[in-house]
Structure formats: structure tokens, C-alpha cells
Amino acid sequence: MKKTIDARGMQCPLPVIETKKVLKDLTDGMVEVFVDNEIAVQNLTKMAKQMKLKYLSEKITQDHYIVRIELAPKALEDVDKESNANQEAKLASETDQCCPDIREESTVVVLPSDHMGEGNEQLGKALMKGFIYALTELEKLPKTILLYNGGAKLSVEGSDSLEDLKLLESQGVEILTCGTCLNFYEISDKLSVGSVTNMYAIAEIMRKASKIIKP
Amino acid sequence: MGKEIVFCKGGGCTAKLGPEVLKHVLDKLPKVKDPNLLVGFEGSDDAAVYRISDDLAIVQTLDFFPPMVEDPYVFGQIAAANALSDIYAMGGEVKTALNIVCFPEKMDLNILGKILTGGNEKVMEAGGILAGGHSIADADVKYGLSVTGTINPAKIFKNSGVKPKDKLILTKPLGVGIIATANRVGEASNEAMEKAIKSMTTLNKYASEIIRKYEIHACTDVTGFGLLGHLHEMLQNEYTAVLQSKSVPYIKEAYDYANEFLLTAAGQRNRNFVENYIDFETDDFAIQEILFDPQTSGGLLFSINPEDASKILKELESLEMPCAIIGEITKLQEKEIIIK
Numbered sequence A: 001m002k003k004t005i006d007a008r009g010m011q012c013p014l015p016v017i018e019t020k021k022v023l024k025d026l027t028d029g030m031v032e033v034f035v036d037n038e039i040a041v042q043n044l045t046k047m048a049k050q051m052k053l054k055y056l057s058e059k060i061t062q063d064h065y066i067v068r069i070e071l072a073p074k075a076l077e078d079v080d081k082e083s084n085a086n087q088e089a090k091l092a093s094e095t096d097q098c099c100p101d102i103r104e105e106s107t108v109v110v111l112p113s114d115h116m117g118e119g120n121e122q123l124g125k126a127l128m129k130g131f132i133y134a135l136t137e138l139e140k141l142p143k144t145i146l147l148y149n150g151g152a153k154l155s156v157e158g159s160d161s162l163e164d165l166k167l168l169e170s171q172g173v174e175i176l177t178c179g180t181c182l183n184f185y186e187i188s189d190k191l192s193v194g195s196v197t198n199m200y201a202i203a204e205i206m207r208k209a210s211k212i213i214k215p
Numbered sequence B: 001m002g003k004e005i006v007f008c009k010g011g012g013c014t015a016k017l018g019p020e021v022l023k024h025v026l027d028k029l030p031k032v033k034d035p036n037l038l039v040g041f042e043g044s045d046d047a048a049v050y051r052i053s054d055d056l057a058i059v060q061t062l063d064f065f066p067p068m069v070e071d072p073y074v075f076g077q078i079a080a081a082n083a084l085s086d087i088y089a090m091g092g093e094v095k096t097a098l099n100i101v102c103f104p105e106k107m108d109l110n111i112l113g114k115i116l117t118g119g120n121e122k123v124m125e126a127g128g129i130l131a132g133g134h135s136i137a138d139a140d141v142k143y144g145l146s147v148t149g150t151i152n153p154a155k156i157f158k159n160s161g162v163k164p165k166d167k168l169i170l171t172k173p174l175g176v177g178i179i180a181t182a183n184r185v186g187e188a189s190n191e192a193m194e195k196a197i198k199s200m201t202t203l204n205k206y207a208s209e210i211i212r213k214y215e216i217h218a219c220t221d222v223t224g225f226g227l228l229g230h231l232h233e234m235l236q237n238e239y240t241a242v243l244q245s246k247s248v249p250y251i252k253e254a255y256d257y258a259n260e261f262l263l264t265a266a267g268q269r270n271r272n273f274v275e276n277y278i279d280f281e282t283d284d285f286a287i288q289e290i291l292f293d294p295q296t297s298g299g300l301l302f303s304i305n306p307e308d309a310s311k312i313l314k315e316l317e318s319l320e321m322p323c324a325i326i327g328e329i330t331k332l333q334e335k336e337i338i339i340k
Helices: A014-025 A038-050 A081-091 A121-137 A149-155 A162-170 A179-184 A199-208 B002-007 B019-026 B072-090 B109-125 B176-184 B190-201 B205-211 B226-235 B252-259 B265-277 B285-292 B306-317
Strands: A002-006 A029-035 A054-061 A064-071 A107-111 A144-147 A174-178 A195-197 A211-213 B037-039 B048-053 B056-065 B093-103 B129-137 B142-151 B167-170 B216-221 B239-243 B278-280 B300-304 B324-331 B337-339
Touching: A002 A014, A014 A029, A014 A038, A014 A064, A029 A038, A038 A054, A038 A064, A038 B265, A107 A121, A107 A149, A107 A199, A121 A162, A144 A149, A144 A199, A149 A162, A149 A174, A149 A179, A162 A174, A174 A179, A174 A199, A179 A195, B056 B072, B056 B093, B072 B093, B072 B109, B072 B142, B072 B190, B072 B205, B072 B216, B093 B109, B109 B129, B109 B142, B167 B306, B176 B190, B176 B252, B176 B265, B190 B252, B205 B300, B205 B306, B216 B226, B226 B239, B226 B265, B226 B285, B226 B300, B226 B337, B252 B285, B265 B278, B265 B285, B285 B337, B300 B306, B306 B324
Parallel strands: A002 A029, A107 A144, A107 A211, A144 A174, A174 A195, B093 B129, B239 B337, B278 B337
Antiparallel strands: A029 A064, A054 A064, B037 B048, B048 B056, B056 B142, B093 B142, B167 B300, B167 B324, B216 B300, B239 B324
């Protein structure tokens, strides 16, 4: 059973109180709470954590956040703390300055090719796909991913890594593809994630980076 | 009842802007240098102090906020006690005060009358004179004071300057933010609210007059940023404070309400602001919330030589307000605040 509470427009502690009321009456299922600010999200997740319930939070727009709190009999009683922490980290990523930021301070990943390493190209492509997937699993995400030359093919329609890049973008990672490269390969109209950038921006981002990761 | 709920939308120091947001904005303002400005923005102190002569300086402060209680007279008292407190946190004497009022045009003026009566009583109790004010028609009620006091420039309590081995003393119980919030949603008991009101309407004048007789290394009043937020400002990342959570005075109902998740937005903002500086050796959730709880008209928090601590505490206890030695200062450790 899923119950939804629209607590947008409510001031703390009301979203928490409303949620607590609903949780009390449920034995299983999930409560979905809409709130309009990040602090309310943090207060709700703080409660869920304290009640040892599984929770996820997601930012939809600037004033629409969803917190889902799961309530299942028994099974959740010993919720694996780690998995909760992971989910929280994955979903609570935020650009607001008040929120914990899971992106690592100015780490930049540079992808200059659509395949990883020298040698067999087919193998290289599989490796690159694996690498980008692995990025999504990092505890600390990079701030920016730069794609140029053959790398530009990774962020366009038909790329095997599109979903992973989109996931990264949804967590606040900036995905920037070199415009000249898109033009050269005539795939400008197929860009499907992130935005287009130029060499000035690329140079500036690299200069500012505290760490550059290049597979 | 309906009207009263409109009057009190949840205010007091829980209505303060978050420290992080504020710091961001203030940092961008140019800092003007004047040798007579003894205390200004830099140390995020409680009030400004400007030297007039070698033995005289003026202390200026301003504080106002929306109601956190339903009774307008009590709200006036609390708002005034809170505004006056900044003078006492500096070690000064209150001289004059001006009202700051925001009030809806359509609301019953008797309510405003009660607010101002409550405020005036506190100014008089402080030994000051209410000398005027300014009012604005606004959607919501807000009230407070601009207060001017005097102080000897050699005897200013700054909010930083702690020394290793110092004891930290808090002169009022924590938890009034949580209790006022619980009250707003009808979850607080009358007794809890009475204790909170007693604490919030008590002037810090009396505690300030006692501690003035001693050598105080740092002093502040605990308000919107909570005990830990204000302690963080006091330590300046140069020292560590080791707090004994079991010694910290708080209104006991606040503990239960925190466990009921009657959580304020301001408390969470405080947590976000200082969490990284803190090593919680206790995982008592309610205590954590109480330590982050924004206080309205909270007590004085000060740092003093260990030899003086028990003597001064004894004097403070005569004021019949829960107070205690809550911890001590050490040299800087890995974390700025350690909570046992």
C-alpha cells in the first residue's frame, strides 16, 4: 500500500508530524511525502533513520522534493545500514549549499575516446562502458565529465553509456561534450545528455580541477 | 483560537536565517576600518561596540522576530528579553531602547498594545528607557527592540578568546525552541510551556552582573544558532570544547518532544552548519537535537578559569534558573567539539 502526503507549503515540523501519523497507521507499504524544501527532506530522513526505516529522497524541482519511506513488516527491522546510507547518498545529491554534496570537490573525468586503452577496439568499447558504469557507483562522484574527440560519441543517441551518464547528470555531475567534435562527427543533433562546451571552458575546467581522471 | 494561531506562525529565533546563508552574504560586504569600532561584524559577535572615550563605549544591538507564543503580552516580554540579552552578553548596561514593530493593519490593536506593554516592562526591568520606535504595516506580526547600552571598553566580553582548561558554563536550560514548536502544533504540555516561558522571559541581566565580577575569557548568548552553533563561533577553530552531554541543562520535556520528531527547520539548518566540526560520542538522538535547538532568549554561555568555575556556578544557582558547567576547553583536537 502506498500513501501520499502533499506537505508542500507546510512548515517544519508539520511535514514530519503528518508523516508520522500516517506511518503509525500503516503496517506495510510506503509513504510518499512531497515537500518544498531541502531542510524538510532532511528532517524527514532524519526521522526515518531514527525509526530504522528505509527511505529515499529525490529532488524533482526547486520546490518539489519527494521522500519515500518504506514500511515493511519484519523484513525492514534490521535494515542494512550500509544500503540505506548508499541509497541516501545516491539520491540525496544536491547542489544547494546547505546540503551534503557527494560530488568530490572539482574532480574532473576526461573521456577523450569512446574506447578505453590501446589494443582491441571492441574490447576498448566494452571497457569504456564498464568504466562509466563504475563512475556511477563511486562513493564520491566527480564534479564534471568532459567528452571530446571520440568521447563525444558517448553522450549521443545510441550510446551504450547514455543511461549511466544520465544517472550521473541527475546526481548533479556536469556532463560537457566538445561542440567542435560533435560537429566533426556530424552528431550535434543527437546529443542526449548534458550540454555542449568549447575549448575555453574545457581548458578552464581542467585548470581549476583538483584532480583529473583519464582512463 | 483561530485568530491566535494566525498570530503565532512559529517564530522566535527559529525564524532566523541560517548561519551558512548569512555568512555567505556578510562575507561579501566591504569591511570598514575604524579604530573606535571595537566589536563589529568580523567575530560574528552579539552586538557592536563603539568607543567614545577611553573608559566609555556604546553597545548597540537589534533583534526582532515573529511570535513564538500565543499570548501577545508574553511575546512582547520574550522579544524584549531576547533583544536586551545581546547587551548583557557583551557585559554592558542597558540605557535606551526603541521598538521595532511589524503589524497587520486589520489586526486588533489591543494585541499590539499587549505586545508593547510586555516589551516595555522588560526594558524597565533592565533599567533602561523605552525612547521611541518605528512601526510598519505588514502581513505578519514581528516585534523587537533596538537597544543601546554602555560599557567600559576594557571590560567587554568578546564571544571568542577561550583558553585551554577553561570551564564552559551555560546559564539557562536548552530546549525552548523544541517546546515552542511542539506547542505550536498542540503537542506541548502546559508545564513544559510554562518552563520555557519562564526561561525566555528571564533577563540575562542577573547572570551578566554576576559574571562581570570574574575574569571571563569569552561570552555569548545562546540564540538562533543553538548551543553548538554559538559554541562553534566561540572556538573559532582554534580550540576544542569537550562537552558532557549529561551535564547540559535542558527542559526535560524537550527530550521527549525531540524523540517525537517535533523538529524545527532551524535546528536542522544548525546541524548542517556545524555538524562537520562535531564528534558525537553519544548517539542519543534527542540530546543531539537539543544541542542544535535554536533558542529564543537563551542563556549566557561563557568560558572561565577552572579555579573560578564552581564559585561562579554557586552564585548563578542563586538565580534559580537551571545552569551548569557543561564542558571544558582543550587545545585543538581533530574535531572542534567533542560531545561525550
